[in-house]
Amino acid sequence: AREARAARERMDALHAALADGPVTDVVSVGIGGSDLGPRLAVDALRDFHDGRFRVHFLTNMDGSAAQHLLQRLDPARTAGILVSKSFGTQETLLNGGILRDWLGGSDRLFAVSANTGRAEAFGIAPARVLPMWDWVGGRYSLWSAVGFALQLAIGRKAFAQLLDGAALMDRHVREAPVAHNLAAWHGLFAVWNRNALGAATQAVLPYDERLALLPSYLQQLVMESLGKSVRADGSPVPVSTVPVLWGGAGTNVQHSFFQALHQGTDPVPADFIGVIRPAHGHEENHRALMANLLAQAEALANGAVHEDPHRHHAGGRPSTLMLLDELTPASLGALLAMYEHSVYVQAVLWGINAFDQWGVELGKKIAGELLPAMSGQSQPSDPITRALVAEIRARR
Incomplete structure (x- = not known):
């Protein structure tokens, strides 16, 4: 401290x-x-x-x-x-x-x-x-x-508020019983979706343009922390671990990949995130945004029966909906801290170390070995890489 x-x-x-x-x-x-x-x-x-x-x-x-x-x-x-x-x-x-x-x-x-x-x-x-x-x-x-x-x-003041929001979530996770613990529930749902439902991917769908970069941030937090196939003691993990995490900001993404979420062959669990009170005065836009947020979660859950199989929606597709009163430094701090704690919950349940990233280090090591080859000072040991380096150098 x-x-x-x-x-x-x-x-x-x-x-x-x-x-x-x-x-x-x-x-x-x-x-x-x-x-x-x-x-x-x-x-x-x-x-x-x-x-x-x-x-x-x-x-x-x-x-x-x-x-x-x-x-x-x-x-x-x-x-x-x-x-x-x-x-x-x-x-x-x-x-x-x-x-x-x-x-x-x-x-x-x-x-x-x-x-x-x-x-x-x-x-x-x-x-x-x-x-x-x-x-x-x-x-x-x-x-x-x-x-x-x-x-x-x-x-400085707003940065301190971000830290205060994170600290508030830290205290909640530390003190709240599991039945009322946001991070525990989130982590349990994630493991259930991966191991009980067999979902290989996870979507993060913030319905606020200011959170458009949240999926990219969570890709690293979740996949670098949980992308392991051995436990902390070195033994194999007997179940699947991290899903592929991806997403984007609504409503834009409704016009790109939501078709697959609703009617694709593989259900994709989703985290929906909304903000109740916006920082702008365009109320009609915000009412429409929130209606779309709620509609998508409802449609994934309930589906729609139709005699035409092309228009039939099976439903039963899991999602979690989180609402922030406002997007402030404190609420953002709390939201990000909740995801951090959820990652730790999942790591404990799978018995893996959430704090190393040897897969990242391997790629760095090989890149360092290949760098001299890019200027003709050495030859890669791998024959395919050697041929590719030669092709690249020939076209420079």
């Missing part, structure tokens, strides 16, 4: 120093858990931005992302935050190098990392490095200094 309070104080001090200067735009450079949580929250809480900073995100190592973002900004009025626990993440260092060169140096670069030495070697002074501890997994790190970009967007 003392370390966390000290980190918050340093965040506040750096925030104040930036606010006193000429910077108007901040580029947050990270990937995975160093990007998805802050990006979601900055977008979801756009109605709470205090207007002092415009926050942008740079994640993919594809150089076109950096090119298109930086051409819209002024280097004299831009700062950057590099977020990487190890400060060895390839995507972050590549994009950070582009940003550093574009800024003309590292004086307006900040870092969030557990490796101060590497950040300093990159040119970022220790005074501008916020801590990220080894015991904080990236996909669970929004509440830490990884949320610095979010704090710059919404201000």
